[in-house]
Amino acid sequence: MDRSTCACFTGHRDIPPEDYEKISSALMQVIDRLYREKVTTYFCGGALGFDTVAAVTLLNGRRRYPELRLILALPCPEQSEKWSEASRALYRRILASADEVRTLSPFYTRGCMLERNRYMVENSAVCVAYLRRRQGGSAFTVDYARKKGLRIFNLADYV
Numbered sequence: 001m002d003r004s005t006c007a008c009f010t011g012h013r014d015i016p017p018e019d020y021e022k023i024s025s026a027l028m029q030v031i032d033r034l035y036r037e038k039v040t041t042y043f044c045g046g047a048l049g050f051d052t053v054a055a056v057t058l059l060n061g062r063r064r065y066p067e068l069r070l071i072l073a074l075p076c077p078e079q080s081e082k083w084s085e086a087s088r089a090l091y092r093r094i095l096a097s098a099d100e101v102r103t104l105s106p107f108y109t110r111g112c113m114l115e116r117n118r119y120m121v122e123n124s125a126v127c128v129a130y131l132r133r134r135q136g137g138s139a140f141t142v143d144y145a146r147k148k149g150l151r152i153f154n155l156a157d158y159v
Contacts, residue, residue, distance in 0.1 A: 001041065001123070007034060008043040008073075008120035010141040011050025011130030011155070019159065023050070023130055024057045026158040030128055031061050031068070041069040042128075043120040045113075046079060046094065048087060050130040050138075055094045069099040073120050075112040076105045117141040121148055130155045 015023065044055045055070060062068050072095065080091045095101060104119055105112040117137060121127065127145035131138050131154050145152060 006041045006124045007126035008124040009054040013049035015049045046072045071100045072098045074103045075116040076108045
Protein backbone atom coordinates (compact mmCIF):
# COMPACT_ATOMS: atom_id res chain seq x y z
CA MET A 1 0.00 0.00 0.00
CA ASP A 2 1.33 3.43 -0.96
CA ARG A 3 1.54 5.44 2.25
CA SER A 4 1.13 8.72 0.32
CA THR A 5 -2.50 7.75 -0.37
CA CYS A 6 -3.26 7.05 3.32
CA ALA A 7 -4.46 9.12 6.25
CA CYS A 8 -5.26 8.26 9.85
CA PHE A 9 -7.87 9.57 12.27
CA THR A 10 -7.31 10.39 15.93
CA GLY A 11 -9.39 12.34 18.38
CA HIS A 12 -11.07 12.53 21.74
CA ARG A 13 -13.59 9.99 22.92
CA ASP A 14 -15.69 12.51 24.83
CA ILE A 15 -17.38 14.67 22.22
CA PRO A 16 -20.70 16.36 23.01
CA PRO A 17 -23.37 14.85 20.72
CA GLU A 18 -24.41 18.36 19.63
CA ASP A 19 -20.94 18.79 18.05
CA TYR A 20 -21.08 15.62 15.92
CA GLU A 21 -22.68 17.30 12.92
CA LYS A 22 -20.22 20.24 12.88
CA ILE A 23 -17.27 17.87 13.21
CA SER A 24 -18.62 15.58 10.49
CA SER A 25 -19.15 18.54 8.14
CA ALA A 26 -15.61 19.87 8.73
CA LEU A 27 -14.23 16.35 8.28
CA MET A 28 -16.02 15.91 4.96
CA GLN A 29 -14.41 19.13 3.72
CA VAL A 30 -10.98 17.72 4.63
CA ILE A 31 -11.82 14.39 2.95
CA ASP A 32 -12.90 16.31 -0.18
CA ARG A 33 -9.57 18.16 -0.22
CA LEU A 34 -7.51 15.02 0.41
CA TYR A 35 -9.45 13.10 -2.24
CA ARG A 36 -8.36 15.67 -4.81
CA GLU A 37 -4.79 14.91 -3.65
CA LYS A 38 -5.35 11.15 -4.20
CA VAL A 39 -5.70 10.24 -0.50
CA THR A 40 -8.32 7.49 -0.51
CA THR A 41 -7.41 5.09 2.34
CA TYR A 42 -8.12 5.96 5.97
CA PHE A 43 -7.00 4.19 9.13
CA CYS A 44 -9.35 4.46 12.07
CA GLY A 45 -8.96 3.04 15.58
CA GLY A 46 -12.65 2.26 15.98
CA ALA A 47 -13.00 3.87 19.43
CA LEU A 48 -15.94 5.86 20.74
CA GLY A 49 -16.22 9.58 20.06
CA PHE A 50 -14.21 11.01 17.19
CA ASP A 51 -13.24 7.62 15.73
CA THR A 52 -16.91 6.73 15.41
CA VAL A 53 -17.83 10.11 13.87
CA ALA A 54 -14.88 9.79 11.45
CA ALA A 55 -15.74 6.24 10.39
CA VAL A 56 -19.42 7.05 9.79
CA THR A 57 -18.51 10.24 7.89
CA LEU A 58 -16.04 8.37 5.70
CA LEU A 59 -18.49 5.57 5.00
CA ASN A 60 -21.16 8.14 4.06
CA GLY A 61 -18.56 9.84 1.84
CA ARG A 62 -18.45 6.69 -0.29
CA ARG A 63 -21.68 7.87 -1.92
CA ARG A 64 -19.64 10.69 -3.46
CA TYR A 65 -16.31 8.85 -3.73
CA PRO A 66 -16.84 5.07 -4.00
CA GLU A 67 -13.08 4.41 -3.94
CA LEU A 68 -12.70 5.59 -0.32
CA ARG A 69 -11.38 2.78 1.86
CA LEU A 70 -11.72 2.32 5.60
CA ILE A 71 -9.17 0.21 7.46
CA LEU A 72 -10.00 -0.34 11.10
CA ALA A 73 -6.85 -0.72 13.19
CA LEU A 74 -8.15 -2.19 16.41
CA PRO A 75 -6.00 -2.34 19.53
CA CYS A 76 -7.51 -5.65 20.71
CA PRO A 77 -10.61 -7.79 20.11
CA GLU A 78 -12.39 -6.73 23.31
CA GLN A 79 -12.27 -2.99 22.62
CA SER A 80 -16.07 -2.56 22.74
CA GLU A 81 -16.69 -4.95 25.63
CA LYS A 82 -17.77 -2.29 28.17
CA TRP A 83 -19.67 -0.01 25.77
CA SER A 84 -23.42 0.52 25.76
CA GLU A 85 -25.49 -1.76 23.53
CA ALA A 86 -26.26 1.16 21.18
CA SER A 87 -22.54 1.95 20.79
CA ARG A 88 -21.72 -1.73 20.21
CA ALA A 89 -24.46 -1.98 17.56
CA LEU A 90 -23.02 1.01 15.66
CA TYR A 91 -19.51 -0.47 16.07
CA ARG A 92 -20.70 -3.76 14.53
CA ARG A 93 -22.14 -1.85 11.55
CA ILE A 94 -18.84 0.01 11.08
CA LEU A 95 -16.91 -3.28 11.33
CA ALA A 96 -19.17 -4.85 8.71
CA SER A 97 -18.67 -1.88 6.34
CA ALA A 98 -14.88 -1.59 6.71
CA ASP A 99 -12.67 -2.72 3.84
CA GLU A 100 -10.22 -4.31 6.27
CA VAL A 101 -10.00 -4.94 9.99
CA ARG A 102 -6.55 -5.31 11.53
CA THR A 103 -6.40 -6.30 15.19
CA LEU A 104 -2.97 -5.44 16.55
CA SER A 105 -2.95 -7.37 19.82
CA PRO A 106 -4.68 -10.69 20.55
CA PHE A 107 -5.78 -9.34 23.95
CA TYR A 108 -5.82 -6.08 25.91
CA THR A 109 -2.46 -4.87 27.23
CA ARG A 110 -1.49 -1.54 28.79
CA GLY A 111 0.27 -0.47 25.60
CA CYS A 112 -2.09 -1.80 22.93
CA MET A 113 -3.80 1.57 22.33
CA LEU A 114 -0.45 3.32 21.80
CA GLU A 115 0.69 0.49 19.55
CA ARG A 116 -2.46 0.95 17.47
CA ASN A 117 -1.88 4.71 17.21
CA ARG A 118 1.76 4.31 16.17
CA TYR A 119 0.75 1.72 13.56
CA MET A 120 -1.78 4.11 11.99
CA VAL A 121 0.72 6.99 11.90
CA GLU A 122 3.51 4.85 10.46
CA ASN A 123 1.26 3.78 7.59
CA SER A 124 -0.07 7.26 6.74
CA ALA A 125 1.04 10.52 5.15
CA VAL A 126 -1.71 12.62 6.75
CA CYS A 127 -3.20 12.75 10.25
CA VAL A 128 -6.75 14.07 10.59
CA ALA A 129 -7.40 14.87 14.24
CA TYR A 130 -9.97 16.34 16.55
CA LEU A 131 -7.68 17.62 19.28
CA ARG A 132 -8.81 20.14 21.89
CA ARG A 133 -6.45 19.13 24.75
CA ARG A 134 -2.68 18.72 24.74
CA GLN A 135 -2.77 15.55 26.85
CA GLY A 136 -3.83 11.96 26.43
CA GLY A 137 -3.64 9.45 23.60
CA SER A 138 -4.79 11.77 20.83
CA ALA A 139 -2.23 14.43 21.77
CA PHE A 140 0.47 11.74 21.81
CA THR A 141 -0.65 10.52 18.39
CA VAL A 142 -0.63 14.01 16.85
CA ASP A 143 2.81 14.71 18.35
CA TYR A 144 4.08 11.38 17.00
CA ALA A 145 2.60 12.16 13.57
CA ARG A 146 4.30 15.55 13.58
CA LYS A 147 7.66 13.92 14.46
CA LYS A 148 7.16 11.44 11.61
CA GLY A 149 6.55 14.30 9.15
CA LEU A 150 2.82 13.77 8.53
CA ARG A 151 0.60 16.67 7.47
CA ILE A 152 -1.80 17.43 10.29
CA PHE A 153 -5.39 18.65 9.97
CA ASN A 154 -6.90 19.47 13.37
CA LEU A 155 -10.66 19.75 12.98
CA ALA A 156 -10.87 21.57 16.32
CA ASP A 157 -9.39 24.54 14.42
CA TYR A 158 -12.39 24.50 12.03
CA VAL A 159 -15.27 23.74 14.41
